Amino acid sequence: MNNRQNLLLSCSDNEKGIKVKDNFAGLALAKGFNIVDENPDFIVSIGGDGTMLRSIRDFKHFKVPYIGINAGSLGFLPTFKSDKKALEQLLELVKNADYSVLMRPLLDVEMTHVDGEISYDFAFNEVFTKYANNKMLESDIFIDAKHFNYYTGDGFVVSTPLGATGYAIWSGAAVLKPSTPCYQLTPINPNNSSIHNPLLYSMIIPENQVLQFDIKNNQGNLISVSCDGNSYMEKDIASIKIGISRERIAIVESRDYDYWGIFKSKILGK
Amino acid sequence: MNNRQNLLLSCSDNEKGIKVKDNFAGLALAKGFNIVDENPDFIVSIGGDGTMLRSIRDFKHFKVPYIGINAGSLGFLPTFKSDKKALEQLLELVKNADYSVLMRPLLDVEMTHVDGEISYDFAFNEVFTKYANNKMLESDIFIDAKHFNYYTGDGFVVSTPLGATGYAIWSGAAVLKPSTPCYQLTPINPNNSSIHNPLLYSMIIPENQVLQFDIKNNQGNLISVSCDGNSYMEKDIASIKIGISRERIAIVESRDYDYWGIFKSKILGK
C-alpha cells in the first residue's frame, strides 16, 4: 500500500540509543511503517540534544518533520519518551496524524575571510564565537549594517528561542517561548574596563534584523566557531553575519506540548 | 479655526523642566497650536523618564498620543531634544503629521488581598514586588494558571519591552526591541539554596500569557509594589496577576526613530 509512512531513524552512538532504535524499529514495522534511508516522511532522532542537532544537520535536505525520542541523560529537544508504551503511543499519534507540527527557525551563518572567500553554516540552537587562543575577542557589532557596539570580551552566543536553554543561558541569556519571532545575542564575559564599553546585556533581536560581527586583529588569530556543537577553528575571519533563515525546521510534538513545563523540569526542577 | 491642535503640557517639577515648558508653550502658540487642560490632541511630557511615566499615569484617560521632550539628565523614554531649534522642528513635525505613532503595550496589575478585595494598577515600564521588610519573598509563580515555580528571593520585576532598560536590566533582564510582542519576568536575586530551586533566569513571556504570583506568608508581611516608580506598601496581599493590557499607549516618534541607537547612547555609550 502506498500510504505506509517512511521513517528514517537516526540515533546516538551509545548502547542506550541503539537499543531504543532497535525497539522502535521493531514496533514501527509491526505497525506498518517502513524504515528507510531515502525518501523519508519523518526523521526520527533517538538520543539527546546532540543527536537531535546532528540529525537536523545530516537530514535537513529532506525537508521533512523531525520526531525526537529522548534516550539521553538530559535531552531538552527530544520530547518523546523511550519506554515501550511511550514508543507505541508515539507511533499511534504519527499514524493518526494526531500531533502538532511546530515550525522552528534556523540561524544562517555567513563567514567572510580576509581574502574575501565566504563560507556558510547554520544553527538550530546556537552559534558561538571566541578566539581559540584564550585572548579577548574584539569585534565591531552591526545591526542591519549600522554600527552598534565595539565589543571586547570572551565572545558571543547567538541563539534561537529554542536554543536559549543550551549554552546561551550560562552566559546570561533570557529564556524565550520558542514561538517568539526573534533571536538573541548574548555577550560572553564582556570586558567592561574603563577604556571599553562593550555590550553587557543579552539582546532580543527581531527576526527581520541581521547581525554582523567584524572581527578585529583577525590576522593570525584562530577564531573558534561552534554551530550547534559543530566546532571548528578558522583563521583570518574578517566578518561573521548571522540572521534568521527563510528555511524552518518542522518538529513533531504531542498536542499537549508545554514548553514552560519542559523548561521547569529540565532546567529548574532539580 | 477648528483644525488648531490642542496640546496638553506636563513637565517635571524642576527649573529645567519648567523653563523648557515655557519655551515650548511660546513656540507652540506662535505656530498656531492651543495649550489646553482638557480635550487634548497630544500630551506633551517635558522632563525625564519619571515625568513621562507620570504623564501617562495622569492623562491615560484622554487616549491620545504622547510626545516626550527630554529635559532630564538621562531620559530614555522622551526622545525629542529641548533646545529651541529642536522644539521648532518638533512642532513642524506635529503640524505636518510627519511622524510615526508607535503603539506601546501596558501591563495590567491585579492585586487580590487576603480578604478577597481586589485592587488594580498598571505599568508602562515595569512592576516590581518585594517584601518591604527585607525578608526573602516566597511566591508560587503560575503561567496561565499552571504552576511553574516556587520562587524564593528578593522579588521579581515584570517589564514591558520598552521598560526592560529601567530597573529590569540591573536585575538581569535582556534588552528587547520594543515591538517584540511579549513582556519579561526577571527574578531579583533568587535564593538558590540546596532546598529551593527558584527561577534563576529572565523569561520572555508572550503577550497572550498571564503571570500569577501567590505570595506565601503574606499575613502581617508588608508587600512593597512599585508600578512605574509609583511605590506603595500593601498588607496581606494574597496574589498578584500581571499580563499585557488590551489598551496601548500611543507614542509620537520621529520617522528616523532608532531604538538600538537610543539604547547604545543612553545605556552602553558612556
Next chain:
Amino acid sequence: MNNRQNLLLSCSDNEKGIKVKDNFAGLALAKGFNIVDENPDFIVSIGGDGTMLRSIRDFKHFKVPYIGINAGSLGFLPTFKSDKKALEQLLELVKNADYSVLMRPLLDVEMTHVDGEISYDFAFNEVFTKYANNKMLESDIFIDAKHFNYYTGDGFVVSTPLGATGYAIWSGAAVLKPSTPCYQLTPINPNNSSIHNPLLYSMIIPENQVLQFDIKNNQGNLISVSCDGNSYMEKDIASIKIGISRERIAIVESRDYDYWGIFKSKILGK
C-alpha cells in the same frame, strides 16, 4: 560537684526544635551537665541559622562559646546533628573538651541620624541596607574615610566570611574560608546607567578597614536595615559605618570541621 558544666539551651519555636531540645536536655542531665538560665559555660542553639543568629543576639553578653545543633531544614551555621546518637557524641566531646573553638568575627554597625543621634547594632552574618520604598538607593561609599564610590542601586550587603553564604551570595558575593581576615561588601543590583558608575563588583575588605555609607536624599526616605535578619526601618539615617568588631564569637566545632565540605553539601550539593 563544682566541675559540672552549665548549658544554656536556646531553640527554635517549632515542634522539631522543642523536641530536640527536650531530648538533649534529658541526655545532658543524665551525663551530669546542668541546664541553666544564668552563668552558662556554653550556649546551645537548637534549630537552623535563624535560631543560631538569635541566640548570638540574645546571649552575647555571657561571652561564652556557642554549640549549634541543626534542627532546621537547611542550617548552615549549626553543624552538629540532632539524632540521639549524635547528641550523645556531642555531649561526650564537650565533657572531654575534645573540640575546636573557632573565633568568628562580628560586624559593628553604627547609624548616624540626620539629627546627630547615633544608634548601634552588630551582625554575625551580614548587614544589608536598602530603601524601604523600592526606590534606588544613592550613597557615597568611603573606605577609611576616603571617598571611594558614588553608589546607585538596590542597596548593599556587608558580610563576614561565614555570612557570605547567607544573603550575600545571591547578590554576587564570593565564598570565603571563614578564617580569612577580612569582610565583604557586595552591591545589590547596581544601577549601571550612562550617568552613574556605581561599584559593580563584590569587594573583599581587610579587617582593619572601615566602610562608611553616606545616604543621599535621606530625609523622608525610610531606610531598611537588616542585621542578621533583624530588620527595621529607620527614617533620616545620614550615615552608616560598618567594620569588624574587636569582639569575637566563639563557636564550638568538631575537630574534623570542614568548611568547604559544609559549603559543598549545603549550597552546591543539591
Next chain:
Amino acid sequence: MNNRQNLLLSCSDNEKGIKVKDNFAGLALAKGFNIVDENPDFIVSIGGDGTMLRSIRDFKHFKVPYIGINAGSLGFLPTFKSDKKALEQLLELVKNADYSVLMRPLLDVEMTHVDGEISYDFAFNEVFTKYANNKMLESDIFIDAKHFNYYTGDGFVVSTPLGATGYAIWSGAAVLKPSTPCYQLTPINPNNSSIHNPLLYSMIIPENQVLQFDIKNNQGNLISVSCDGNSYMEKDIASIKIGISRERIAIVESRDYDYWGIFKSKILGK
C-alpha cells in the same frame, strides 16, 4: 663608584613604550644610575599590564624588585606615570630609597599529562583553563586533595588578589586588597543544568590550600591554558595543580600607594 644602582629596562614594543624608555634612560644616567642587562638592582617595566607581566616572566630569576612605569592605555599594574616630571620624581624616590616594597604572591601551576609527564608554569595575575574547541569543560575539583565539586562549564580562572581585576572579574570574581593572604577560584559560565551541580560562585582560598583539577575526557581534547596571557594549547592534560608559590615578587610602590584608589580610577571611574 660601587653604590651606583643598576636598572634593567624592559619596555613594550610600541612607539610610546620605546620613547618613554629612551627618556627614562637619559634621566637615569644623568642621575647616576647604570643601565644594565645583567646584575640589576631593579627591573624597570615600561608599558601596560602585558609588559609588566612579560617582565616578570623574563626576569624573575634576578630576584630583584620591579618598578612599573605606565606607558600603556589602561595599565593597572604599573603605577608610576611616564611624563618627564614623574620620571624624575621616581628616580629621586629610588635614589633615596623613599618607597615601599610590596611582596606579591605568585601562583604555581603544575600540569600532569596523561602519560605522566609534568610541566610547570606560574602566574602573577591569573591562570585560566578551557577546552580549546569550545566544548564544555568537565573537571573534578579537589581542595587539598579532597574532592570538592564536579565542575561543568567554560572553564575556570585562578587569580592572585592583584590579578582579580584582570580577566577574573569579568567572570564574576570579587575584588581583593592585594595584601589579603589568599587567592581566588572563579568558575567561567558554569553549566547549571538539572543533571550537574557545578560550582556557581567565586571562592576565596587561603594561601596554604592547594587546588587540583582533574580534567575529564582529556584524551584528544586540546586544553587551552593561559598564564598571565601566555597562552598555549596542550593535549592530554590529566590534571592541573594550582597553589600559592613560596616565591614572591617584590614591587616598588610610592609610599602613598592606594589600591582602592587605583581600582576606582582604572575600573570603576569611567
